Amino acid sequence: MASWGRKCIWTAVLVLAMSALAACGTNNNAAGGKNVQTENAANPTAASNTSTDASTDTSADNGTRTVVGEFGEVEIPVSPKRVAGIYVEDYLKALGVTPVVQWYHPSWGKQDYLNLDVPEYDITGSIEALLEKNPDLIIADGGADAAKYEQYSKVAPTYRLPEKVLQDSRQMLTAIAEVLGIPEKGEAVLAEYDQKVADGKAKLQQALGQEKVAVIRLNVAEKTFALFGVKNRFTGVIYDQFGLTPVPMAAEMTEFQSIISEEVIPDLEADHIIVFPDNGGWDTAENEEAIKILDGPLWKNLPAVKNGNIYRMERSHWQSGAITANSMKLDDLLKAMVK
Template sequence: MMQWGKTKLKGKMTVLAPLALAIIIVLAGCGSPGGTEANTEANTEANTGATEEAAVTSASPSAAEEPAAEEQEAETRVLKDEFGEVTIPAHPKRVAAIYLEDYLKALDVTPIVQWYHPLWGTQEYLGLDSPTFDITGNIEVLLEMEPDLIILDGWADKTKYDLFSKIAPTYRLPESILLDSKAILTTVADVMNMKEQGDNVISAYEQKIADAKDKLKTALGDESVAVIRLNVDESTFALFGVNNRFIGSIYSELGLTPNTWSKEMKEFQVVLTEESLPDLDADHIIILPSNGTWDSPENQEAMKLLDSNMWKAVPAVKAGHVHRVERSFWQSGGITANFMKIDDILKMFVK
């Protein structure tokens, strides 16, 4: 999904030449890399208390400078991300976590914007009121939101990373953790300087997995599961593999048995031909639409596939073991989404 957004976003990058110049001018006027609001406040205090400050500076210059240096050091941290070291605020207040809003939600942090794509909308399951940020549009709009920290997912290459870095300190997740929701949560919590909160979320998540895993083993035994997406624009079916970023956790963490094709797949997903459908050997099928909801008018034409003879010949369909789920959180690998998927799966299989 992110690849389409990535392609469209590249077409907008040329606007940032004047943006970079504008930022340089603003920084030069501020006289320091700190926030504009903080500098204004500092200047106001300096003007109203000029006499007292002059006396302190005259009496002991080193004493006046030392607290400022200590304060500046306490306000920032240096972390290593995918592209090197980055200096970030020690306690960020205005955070834009592009396509990582799920993890901020888990930490009880409200992002200043939420990811949006014209084709797929927002991550509705999060229920955020934050303004939308169109990832296919102009990233310059982030300037108006005045972020003090930007966190990026794997869709951001070095070029995008450098562009976002012109707006605010930017942390890009390491490539090595992108398929592991727990590792992402731990990393985001560290970047936010919220390690304790992150540990609490992980603890609750692992407990939920352990409880669900025992119940599912009793309910399903070795019965196999396939997750399929109905691609409504192309009127095709896509089968998700065990390595899929969105749903791989239901196999690796919950212990569900993948059907043969999903287990053997190296790809994240493959499009199934109609002719191959009757050979799908899953005992249970979980199915979601690629866009919108099952009731969306624009999806009704594609849903005719569910009335086709080929679909009706699938063993799980004939057995009545097809479970419809909503796209929003099933097409997310975030930890909040995973909590919700576990609830869905328990409702499906544990009576």
């Protein structure tokens, strides 16, 4: 009996010892974080929610996605923060995005009408200057050929707009908004723009009817003129979107522009003439001599001039075919032509 009693005591001691070891093991697992797995295993919904939230945060902040540009697929940030838009800053500004640089060319200047307060990037200079600005995405238009695209791609992921969208500012805006991950913003900008164009077109057609319009650029250095055709990416919008009637020579042109002599201008039979210098402004000292041409006897005898229908426009936005520039052109035309 005593022997049986001793066995019971030892059994009880062993049970207590094993219980203590089990408790100790549980505490060690908790210290190692394994209790989290246990809790999630007991609550599958909590585990699922935790995983989804983490995935969403990572995607929003650090994720990438693949898009297809003119030169193939490129992996870009889901939410780019530092964007360089080579020749496309106009679209970035319209979408509420401030670029890290603004392109600049020593001979052409920059798009002054945007009034961007960012460093200039000389596109004829070293690519190192762009690298220093640390962009996380570069967007380029048709000015970037395959070689230039490769250069930009060494700086940051580069999306070169497809050739098929370059002729239409609306398609370019949509493509850029998609790449930036803000398609809904692009839709809103376009809706506002389309409404403005519809209203402006009605007013212009009522004021001008079928009167013929010519767009001419004064090439200051050469003292020549360029007639812009209906396919010109800068000014074709006034015909295909705003509804103005081109002079016959411009309507028949397949090229973007044609260099013409001063003597050809009367043959255009233009009821209205839009003119701007190729560089600088109307009050720029370097342009003073060339601008005197417009005060010569040939110009004074043009019906458009006699009727007060010659319009001296500012070069900066008239030599851009982007969405903000086009909106500004419409403002100019309404102010000049609708009385």
